[in-house]
Amino acid sequence: xxxxxxxxxxxxxxxxxxxxxxxxxxxxxxxxxxxxxxxxxxxxxxxxxxxxxxxxxxxxxxxxxxxxxxxxxxxxxxxxxxxxxxxxxxxxxxxxxxxxxxxxxxxxxxxxxxxxxxxxxxxxxxxxxxxxxxxxxxxxxxxxxxxxxxxxxxxxxxxxxxxxxxxxxxxxxxxxxxxxxxxxxxxxxxxxxxxxxxxxxxxxxxxxxxxxxxxxxxxxxxxxxxxxxxxxxxxxxxxxxxxxxxxxxxxxxxxxxxxxxxxxxxxxxxxxxxxxxxxxxxxxxxxxxxxxxxxxxxxxxxxxxxxxxxxxxxxxxxxxxxxxxxxxxxxxxxxxxxxxxxxxxxxxxxxxxxxxxxxxxxxxxxxxxxxxxxxxxxxxxxxxxxxxxxxxxxxxxxxxxxxxxxxxxxxxxxxxxxxxxxxxxxxxxxxxxxxxxxxxxxxxxxxxxxxxxxxxxxx
Amino acid sequence: xxxxxxxxxxxxxxxxxxxxxxxxxxxxxxxxxxxxxxxxxxxxxxxxxxxxxxxxxxxxxxxxxxxxxxxxxxxxxxxxxxxxxxxxxxxxxxxxxxxxxxxxxxxxxxxxxxxxxxxxxxxxxxxxxxxxxxxxxxxxxxxxxxxxxxxxxxxxxxxxxxxxxxxxxxxxxxxxxxxxxxxxxxxxxxxxxxxxxxxxxxxxxxxxxxxxxxxxxxxxxxxxxxxxxxxxxxxxxxxxxxxxxxxxxxxxxxxxxxxxxxxxxxxxxxxxxxxxxxxxxxxxxxxxxxxxxxxxxxxxxxxxxxxxxxxxxxxxxxxxxxxxxxxxxxxxxxxxxxxxxxxxxxxxxxxxxxxxxxxxxxxxxxxxxxxxxxxxxxxxxxxxxxx
Numbered sequence: 001x002x003x004x005x006x007x008x009x010x011x012x013x014x015x016x017x018x019x020x021x022x023x024x025x026x027x028x029x030x031x032x033x034x035x036x037x038x039x040x041x042x043x044x045x046x047x048x049x050x051x052x053x054x055x056x057x058x059x060x061x062x063x064x065x066x067x068x069x070x071x072x073x074x075x076x077x078x079x080x081x082x083x084x085x086x087x088x089x090x091x092x093x094x095x096x097x098x099x100x101x102x103x104x105x106x107x108x109x110x111x112x113x114x115x116x117x118x119x120x121x122x123x124x125x126x127x128x129x130x131x132x133x134x135x136x137x138x139x140x141x142x143x144x145x146x147x148x149x150x151x152x153x154x155x156x157x158x159x160x161x162x163x164x165x166x167x168x169x170x171x172x173x174x175x176x177x178x179x180x181x182x183x184x185x186x187x188x189x190x191x192x193x194x195x196x197x198x199x200x201x202x203x204x205x206x207x208x209x210x211x212x213x214x215x216x217x218x219x220x221x222x223x224x225x226x227x228x229x230x231x232x233x234x235x236x237x238x239x240x241x242x243x244x245x246x247x248x249x250x251x252x253x254x255x256x257x258x259x260x261x262x263x264x265x266x267x268x269x270x271x272x273x274x275x276x277x278x279x280x281x282x283x284x285x286x287x288x289x290x291x292x293x294x295x296x297x298x299x300x301x302x303x304x305x306x307x308x309x310x311x312x313x314x315x316x317x318x319x320x321x322x323x324x325x326x327x328x329x330x331x332x333x334x335x336x337x338x339x340x341x342x343x344x345x346x347x348x349x350x351x352x353x354x355x356x357x358x359x360x361x362x363x364x365x366x367x368x369x370x371x372x373x374x375x376x377x378x379x380x381x382x383x384x385x386x387x388x389x390x391x392x393x394x395x396x397x398x399x400x401x402x403x404x405x406x407x408x409x410x411x412x413x414x415x416x417x418x419x420x421x422x423x424x425x426x427x428x429x430x431x432x433x434x435x436x437x438x439x440x441x442x443x444x445x446x447x448x449x450x451x452x453x454x455x456x457x458x459x
Numbered sequence: 460x461x462x463x464x465x466x467x468x469x470x471x472x473x474x475x476x477x478x479x480x481x482x483x484x485x486x487x488x489x490x491x492x493x494x495x496x497x498x499x500x501x502x503x504x505x506x507x508x509x510x511x512x513x514x515x516x517x518x519x520x521x522x523x524x525x526x527x528x529x530x531x532x533x534x535x536x537x538x539x540x541x542x543x544x545x546x547x548x549x550x551x552x553x554x555x556x557x558x559x560x561x562x563x564x565x566x567x568x569x570x571x572x573x574x575x576x577x578x579x580x581x582x583x584x585x586x587x588x589x590x591x592x593x594x595x596x597x598x599x600x601x602x603x604x605x606x607x608x609x610x611x612x613x614x615x616x617x618x619x620x621x622x623x624x625x626x627x628x629x630x631x632x633x634x635x636x637x638x639x640x641x642x643x644x645x646x647x648x649x650x651x652x653x654x655x656x657x658x659x660x661x662x663x664x665x666x667x668x669x670x671x672x673x674x675x676x677x678x679x680x681x682x683x684x685x686x687x688x689x690x691x692x693x694x695x696x697x698x699x700x701x702x703x704x705x706x707x708x709x710x711x712x713x714x715x716x717x718x719x720x721x722x723x724x725x726x727x728x729x730x731x732x733x734x735x736x737x738x739x740x741x742x743x744x745x746x747x748x749x750x751x752x753x754x755x756x757x758x759x760x761x762x763x764x765x766x767x768x769x770x771x772x773x774x775x776x777x778x779x780x781x782x783x784x785x786x787x788x789x790x791x792x793x794x795x796x797x798x799x800x801x802x803x804x805x806x807x808x809x810x811x812x813x814x815x816x817x818x819x820x821x822x823x824x825x826x827x828x829x830x831x832x833x834x835x836x837x838x839x840x841x842x843x844x845x846x
Binding site: 080081082083084088089090092094095096097098099108109125127141146149150151154155157161163175178179180183184186187204207208216217219225226233234235239240266277278280282283284287289292293296297298300301302303304305306307308309310312323324343344345346349352354358359360361369371372397398399400401402403404405406408413414416418421423429437438440441442443444445447451453455456457458 | 505516520536541542550607625628632640642694699702713714716718720725728732738740755776
């Protein structure tokens with residue numbers, strides 16, 4: 001490791017923070033004492049000969065004339081100054097004409113734990129279908145006592161539940177099994193978003209339809225041109241799977257499967273079949289195209305994991321990021337390091353932060369609502385030292401008992417050809433000038449004659 | 460796939476004959492003690508949040524719903540025709556696979572007219588679309604143990620012939636979702652012929668017989684296909700133990716690259732291997748982002764356009780993939796001779812072919828939802844670039 005920072009260094013760093021805070025307190029005490037003798041309290045204001053800020057000194061056009069009437073923009077739009085906050089795509093991840101493709105979420109610009117509907121990542125296998133809700137039907141058949149076909153109006157009459165869950169493509173981070181490729185948070189970790197969903201539990205509808213005891217698997221199939229399908233075990237269907245029509249207080253967006261999609265909380269995004277038109281129940285699994293040719297994890301043994309459902313515990317530093325760096329910070333500035341943690345297997349219980357690329361950790365703090373299978377915000381207060389190189393690495397844990405592995409731990413078990421389900425810790429290097437670079441901390445792998453992966457040069 | 464029984468439909472509409480309710484079934488799916496350590500464990504290796512004191516995890520639930528859901532039937536029972544219309548899935552045992560036949564020869568013809576523009580010559584791939592073959596499946600199946608742990612190493616070949624565990628997936632997928640811009644448009648015999656062709660380019664044998672250029676595939680032969688990688692997947696999901704196998708597999712973190720540890724025992728110091736080094740992005744990495752990355756708070760730049768529609772931009776987004784490069788089967792922008800042959804037939808014909816699509820592979824309006832006039836302006840742009 002190029003950067004070594006022992007626990008002792010970290011402790012002394014935090015002592016420095018204390019002394020720095022005390023220094024500021026002293027300053028304010030002294031200033032307050034002086035102000036008593038001053039006349040109108042204006043002594044707190046700077047009398048230095050700096051140029052006044054025209055943003056304050058000059059009247060602005062928006063402060064001196066009418067704004068728009070309320071009759072304009074009856075469906076509101078973001079400020080035009082926010083035009084760079086959009087989903088983005090890259091040719092690397094696309095079929096030639098962007099129908100079997102993905103556009104990813106600008107999580108470097110995300111606040112809180114809710115992704116606005118216009119920024120929710122968009123993945124489709126045959127393009128974004130635009131369905132007339134009056135002509136859409138949902139059919140539930142197979143090993144049920146009583147099959148059913150529902151209009152949207154009939155479906156929405158079922159008693160609803162509302163839950164906040166992330167949806168993550170299992171290929172999130174999947175381009176970086178063999179090394180970092182994107183100097184970007186949006187592309188390194190933005191194949192996911194989080195929203196408040198409203199719909200009905202599948203189990204509520206099945207109460208009435210009567211599932212037969214020999215039903216083991218459910219097929220969920222979309223009504224779009226790709227007829228996207230996935231097989232889901234009954235265990236999950238009867239736990240928390242939902243048929244959803246609401247997203248953050250409004251109808252699903254077309255990119256999210258309007259008028260209706262499946263939501264399988266915590267599991268691979270592709271299981272949350274969009275434009276949902278059919279649920280079928282059978283005793284044997286279906287072998288849909290996307291659960292064999294794709295969304296399987298090939299291990300060094302040559303065997304591949306199929307039906308790998310849950311997105312495992314994961315986290316990332318969101319601030320700073322390659323997009324929003326620390327080049328504007330001054331020496332001694334106190335700055336919040338912030339991030340996201342999430343687990344499809346449960347609820348986040350803690351996050352650790354490392355300043356040396358995951359060699360030594362201290363505890364970060366969770367903040368805000370902490371919900372199952374949901375984005376969770378975490379935070380750590382840091383005193384910035386100008387010119388100091390750091391490698392920021394976060395590591396999350398969940399209530400199922402899982403913790404994020406190191407890259408070495410993960411690749412030794414599943415190799416580097418897995419494509420999906422990469423959840424090893426991620427690192428940002430803070431350069432001397434405050435720029436942020438995406439790096440990985442890992443060993444060179446080697447292979448034993450029996451095919452087993454080992455660390456090269458490890459004694 | 461489940462065969463709907465007419466008598467069943469009649470009997471269930473007659474009375475509340477729901478002797479097998481959901482409650483009994485839920486008991487049935489509760490994990491047995493030897494399969495998992497905890498009743499609260501989910502099949503995926505995670506935790507469950509069972510309803511307790513009218514709450515699941517942090518969420519309140521209305522307890523009236525569970526009691527009364529049995530009496531909600533908001534829809535209607537589908538007719539047999541409706542059920543059959545959507546019941547297109549094909550399962551590994553042949554359930555749902557119709558009778559029919561198709562030859563390799565016919566398959567090649569369909570392939571050349573409807574598939575080659577995306578999947579390339581002999582299924583070699585291209586333009587971001589999947590390869591269908593890389594050669595002899597039986598040999599290339601051996602590459603699945605390859606790991607590119609060093610830059611000069613070869614990776615595993617994951618195409619239909621080498622990787623997919625079931626041939627039924629291919630038949631079903633082609634029938635339902637191909638050709639990509641015009642799905643659900645092939646007859647059963649055409650699907651058999653395409654499957655025969657794909658088996659041929661993967662150099663398959665069925666029941667000891669080579670799928671050569673003369674081969675004719677039918678349902679009976681299809682069901683005898685043995686995929687080289689049929690045993691290449693874990694956990695085993697078939698049969699009565701399928702779900703229990705999945706549960707058992709994901710109860711062991713070592714199986715899927717996960718790490719479990721008590722919070723109090725997690726590593727806080729010297730957690731990396733001493734051999735671990737900083738690895739940087741090679742070269743410029745991937746930075747082909749659209750739109751280009753920016754966090755500026757400025758006003759958007761006005762895009763140059765004529766009459767509010769930018770033909771060049773629309774061409775780049777929707778047409779260049781097939782018309783921008785040789786080998787995709789479509790006339791290439793810039794190739795004067797090729798375009799002159801089309802325009803010689805008259806511009807009306809060129810527009811009509813573009814708007815309605817052709818059997819040679821042009822999807823209607825190139826798969827876009829543009830207006831006729833905007834579509835025509837792209838055609839004009841492409842022709843102007845080819846003069």
